[in-house]
Structure formats: C-alpha cells, structure tokens
Amino acid sequence: MKRTRAFAIAISAVAAIALAGCSNGQEAGNAPAPQAPASQEQAAxxxxxxxxxxxxxPHHQQAIEMSKLVPxxxxxxxxxxxxxxxxxxxGPEIxxxxxxxxxxxxxxxxxDHASMGHDMGDMGGDHGGMGGMMSADEMKQLEQAKGAEFDRMFLDLMIKHHEGAVTMAQAELSGGQFPAAKQMAQQIIDTQQAEIDTMRTLLSQS
Structure with a gap:
C-alpha cells in the first residue's frame, strides 16, 4: 500500500508540473511575439x-551604361x-x-534603360545630390568616340562619376542609420577610390 500511495503521489506531482507548463505556455502565447532581428534591422x-x-x-546605372560602351x-x-x-x-548593388x-x-x-534612355544624363552635376553624372551631350560624345580618344574620355568622365559616388557614400556614412547601407557606402568608397587611382594612372600613361 505504501508503495502504491507513493507512486500515486509521484504521478500527481508530474501532472501538476505539466499543467503548470501548459498554463505558462498559453500565457506566453498570448503575449506579443518578439520581432525577428531582420525585421528590426529593416525598420532601423x-x-x-x-x-x-x-x-x-541611377548613378550606378549610368556607370554601367558607360561601361557597356567599352568593348x-x-x-x-x-x-x-x-x-x-x-x-x-x-549591378548587384543596384x-x-x-x-x-x-x-x-x-x-x-x-x-530600365528603355525608359531611362539617355535622359539620365540630364541628372548631371549635383542634381538630387548625384554628383558626377554625365550630361546627355557627354554621353553622346562618348558613344561617338573610338580608340585612344574614347579611352581618355571614358577615364576622365568615370573619374568624375566615381568622385560623385564617393561623396554620396560619405553622406550616407555621416547621416545614415541602416547598418547594411552604411556598410555598402564604405565598400563603395573603398572600391571606387581604388578605381579612381587606377584610372588616373592610366590617364597619365596615355
């Protein structure tokens, strides 16, 4: 009898723990679900x-259109x-x-290049904070050039284009909040400044 009674008490204790666990789970289920880290980052x-x-x-898109003229x-x-x-x-950054x-x-x-057309060049100068953008006339002149003339013109215009991108990226680093955007901005600065140095070297050799 003592053994049977002890077994019954043990069963009751296990059941009580299980019920308590279920109750706590239900209460937790009624609480607002925490946001996933990705969602929090998207909001920041x-x-x-x-x-x-x-x-x-559009700044990147114009650089790609310029590059497609090269081959x-x-x-x-x-x-x-x-x-x-x-x-x-x-391309992937876009x-x-x-x-x-x-x-x-x-x-x-x-x-879409068909919709943007060469009017992209009209966003040149500092319009919208996009420094270094080519004008429509500059794009047309680049399309018409070939050989050494093309190379010099491409390098000169792309240096200015890259310098504009670096300025935009620096503004993001100083004023932005989204971590991944700030990381991309730093990557743009590092990559495009290195390319600027390369292009200046090529121009000096031409």
Whole structure:
C-alpha cells in the first residue's frame, strides 16, 4: 500500500508540473511575439538611407551604361578590364538597393534603360545630390568616340562619376542609420577610390 500511495503521489506531482507548463505556455502565447532581428534591422532606417538608395541606383546605372560602351570602342585591355569590374560590382548593388527601398515602402527609380534612355544624363552635376553624372551631350560624345580618344574620355568622365559616388557614400556614412547601407557606402568608397587611382594612372600613361 505504501508503495502504491507513493507512486500515486509521484504521478500527481508530474501532472501538476505539466499543467503548470501548459498554463505558462498559453500565457506566453498570448503575449506579443518578439520581432525577428531582420525585421528590426529593416525598420532601423532614416531619410538619409532612402536618399542614398534612391540616388545611387541611377548613378550606378549610368556607370554601367558607360561601361557597356567599352568593348566595341576601347583599344585598351586595362580599360576593358576596368569596365567589367565596374559592371560586376555595381549591378548587384543596384538589386540590393532596390530591395531595401521596396522593404522600406519607398519608391525605387527605374533601372530600365528603355525608359531611362539617355535622359539620365540630364541628372548631371549635383542634381538630387548625384554628383558626377554625365550630361546627355557627354554621353553622346562618348558613344561617338573610338580608340585612344574614347579611352581618355571614358577615364576622365568615370573619374568624375566615381568622385560623385564617393561623396554620396560619405553622406550616407555621416547621416545614415541602416547598418547594411552604411556598410555598402564604405565598400563603395573603398572600391571606387581604388578605381579612381587606377584610372588616373592610366590617364597619365596615355
């Protein structure tokens, strides 16, 4: 009898613990679910981040359009290699920037060349904070050049273009909030400043 009674007490204790666990689980279930880290990160952005993304998309797109002119017009293998490098780096960045804007509920500039056309050049100068953008006339002149003339013009214009991107990236570092955007900004500064140095060297050799 004592053994039977002890067993019954043990069973009751286990049942009580299980009920308590269920009760606590139900209470926890009624509490608001914590946000996933990714969701918190998506919310941690400000106006500077949006400006950076919206400005850098067309800026990158123009650099890609410039680079696409290189294979048929350049006579320098170094310039051709540089153009490939620019396309390889900036294409994926455009996709990432577009995704951020979509997540933030902000408008993303079109990257369709047919819709943007060469009017992209009209955003030259400091319009919208996008320094270094080529004008429509400059784009036309670049399209018409070939050989050594093309290479010199491409390098000169791309240096200015890169300098504009570096300035935009520095503004993001100082005023932005979104961690991944600030990381991209630093990457743009590092990469494009190195390319600027390379292009200046190539110009000095031409």
């Amino acid at each position: 952005h400000n106006a500077a981040d949006v400006t950076f993304a919206q400005g850098m998309i 048929e017009r350049s006579q320098s293998q170094q310039v051709k290699d540089l153009a490939k490098q620019i396309e390889a780096a900036q 996709q990432t920037l577009t995704g951020w804007l979509r997540d933030w509920g902000a408008e993303a500039p079109s990257t």
